[in-house]
Amino acid sequence: MQPAARLSAAIELLSDIEEKMASKGAPADVLVTKFFRARRYAGSKDKRAISDYVYGILRARGLYLWALKLLGAAPTARNMMLVNLARHEPDSFRYFGEENPFAPTRLHEEEEDFLRKLKRLDWHDAPVEASYNLPDWALPGLERRFGKQLAIAGASLNETAPLDIRVNSLKASGKSFDQILKNESELFEKNKLSCLGYRATGPINLGAHKAFSDGLIEIQDEAAQIASSLVAAAPGMQLTDLCAGAGGKTLAMAAEMENRGQIHAFDISPKRLSSLKKRMQRAGARNIQVHLIAAEGAGREIAFGPMEGKMDRVVVDAPCTGTGTWRRSPDQRWRFDADSLKAQTALQGKLLAEGAKLVRAGGRLVYMTCSVLPEENEDVVAAFLDGQPKGAWKVVDYHTQWAESLPGDAPETLALNPEFLQLAPHAHDTDGFFLAILERQV
Numbered sequence: 001m002q003p004a005a006r007l008s009a010a011i012e013l014l015s016d017i018e019e020k021m022a023s024k025g026a027p028a029d030v031l032v033t034k035f036f037r038a039r040r041y042a043g044s045k046d047k048r049a050i051s052d053y054v055y056g057i058l059r060a061r062g063l064y065l066w067a068l069k070l071l072g073a074a075p076t077a078r079n080m081m082l083v084n085l086a087r088h089e090p091d092s093f094r095y096f097g098e099e100n101p102f103a104p105t106r107l108h109e110e111e112e113d114f115l116r117k118l119k120r121l122d123w124h125d126a127p128v129e130a131s132y133n134l135p136d137w138a139l140p141g142l143e144r145r146f147g148k149q150l151a152i153a154g155a156s157l158n159e160t161a162p163l164d165i166r167v168n169s170l171k172a173s174g175k176s177f178d179q180i181l182k183n184e185s186e187l188f189e190k191n192k193l194s195c196l197g198y199r200a201t202g203p204i205n206l207g208a209h210k211a212f213s214d215g216l217i218e219i220q221d222e223a224a225q226i227a228s229s230l231v232a233a234a235p236g237m238q239l240t241d242l243c244a245g246a247g248g249k250t251l252a253m254a255a256e257m258e259n260r261g262q263i264h265a266f267d268i269s270p271k272r273l274s275s276l277k278k279r280m281q282r283a284g285a286r287n288i289q290v291h292l293i294a295a296e297g298a299g300r301e302i303a304f305g306p307m308e309g310k311m312d313r314v315v316v317d318a319p320c321t322g323t324g325t326w327r328r329s330p331d332q333r334w335r336f337d338a339d340s341l342k343a344q345t346a347l348q349g350k351l352l353a354e355g356a357k358l359v360r361a362g363g364r365l366v367y368m369t370c371s372v373l374p375e376e377n378e379d380v381v382a383a384f385l386d387g388q389p390k391g392a393w394k395v396v397d398y399h400t401q402w403a404e405s406l407p408g409d410a411p412e413t414l415a416l417n418p419e420f421l422q423l424a425p426h427a428h429d430t431d432g433f434f435l436a437i438l439e440r441q442v
């Protein structure tokens with residue numbers, strides 16, 4: 001593809017992403033895959049150039065929207081591309097209106113005028129939330145969490161994420177890392193916090209790797225690996241995973257349980273559970289029972305009733321705004337608002353209370369999210385504990401569990417309560433992740 005055609009394609013794709021963001025449709029990564037599937041003629045360099053434009057703009061969207069609003073221009077995909085080119089490759093304006101059927105149309109007078117004004121704009125005037133791409137709805141929670149570190153934390157949440165893998169002990173035990181990954185092993189280094197994982201030091205297509213298709217490794221961020229370990233699932237236990245999804249943590253816990261005992265994995269999404277079933281096969285996990293449940297209604301009581309007061313562990317890996325994974329899905333931050341955050345926290349509270357009923361005396365309820373917002377984390381746990389009889393639950397300090405489950409010293413937490421673990425990219429070089437361990441006393 002010619003550079004002009006790449007620009008047009010990027011504007012078209014961005015426009016589709018913007019539209020789906022507004023209508024809560026498919027996420028950007030799905031749209032990008034679909035876009036290229038329909039354009040087989042695009043080579044790998046074209047795909048990279050187009051994706052770089054689109055993701056680059058999504059990572060600067062807050063700043064670009066600020067500039068567009070200030071200068072009275074509409075927040076369209078084309079206008080965002082104009083701002084992007086003005087900042088990063090002004091030479092490319094020559095492709096607009098080029099003699100080429102695939103080129104973007106000529107810059108019209110209004111746009112020329114806008115670009116002249118843009119040149120005079122002082123980017124340093126942008127507020128911190130615009131500069132670091134932080135949406136309004138998340139700002140109070142981000143400020144509460146990061147305080148004076150907001151800019152550095154925000155910048156870190158706006159970078160690209162590394163690729164981590166977990167070695168699956170169900171399939172790979174007894175094998176060295178070199179035996180598992182052969183020549184590619186040198187492309188990885190050990191994760192700094194967790195003993196189980198490795199981090200890719202450069203680009204690698206793991207999906208096509210035999211170690212992946214044979215189930216020797218799983219792709220999983222270090223934070224999720226840590227969370228799975230801190231559940232302290234042991235062989236022979238009965239564990240309910242209330243929001244198992246596609247089973248990232250379910251599989252890690254099955255490995256810790258050495259396939260002994262049972263994991264009852266629930267979710268409302270048939271698609272995710274079907275992916276879990278495929279992953280179980282690949283990973284050789286045989287102690288997981290998969291259950292589809294309705295989001296509401298009597299079916300839940302029927303499903304959970306027999307487990308009441310019997311579970312050694314209940315994991316509530318709650319649906320959340322995903323602020324901790326913004327590095328992986330840069331469009332995610334623009335898909336929520338104050339109302340949907342509120343709805344999410346109400347659901348989180350409900351799921352935590354539901355899961356709590358299943359825990360036996362002495363058993364543990366482990367609440368976690370991939371969010372950094374206190375509203376979805378400490379506040380949900382505090383509201384839950386407030387509603388429980390005094391002394392019914394003991395908070396287990398994550399330091400104590402870390403000493404038993406993971407190597408080295410526990411990292412410092414960013415949580416507002418020192419017993420809970422809150423990880424974030426700028427401080428821990430992992431996804432943002434929260435975890436609280438509660439033990440039932442009676």
Ligand SMILES: C[S@@+](CC[C@H](N)C(=O)[O-])C[C@H]1O[C@@H](n2cnc3c(N)ncnc32)[C@H](O)[C@@H]1O
Nearest residue numbers: 243244245247248249267268269295317318319
């Ligand atoms: C954070 S994701 C789970 C990730 C998963 N545990 C993992 O490690 O890959 C949250 C999950 O909650 C599920 N969910 C949403 N509402 C639910 C509900 N009312 N009951 C159970 N699961 C629900 C979503 O479908 C989603 O898969």
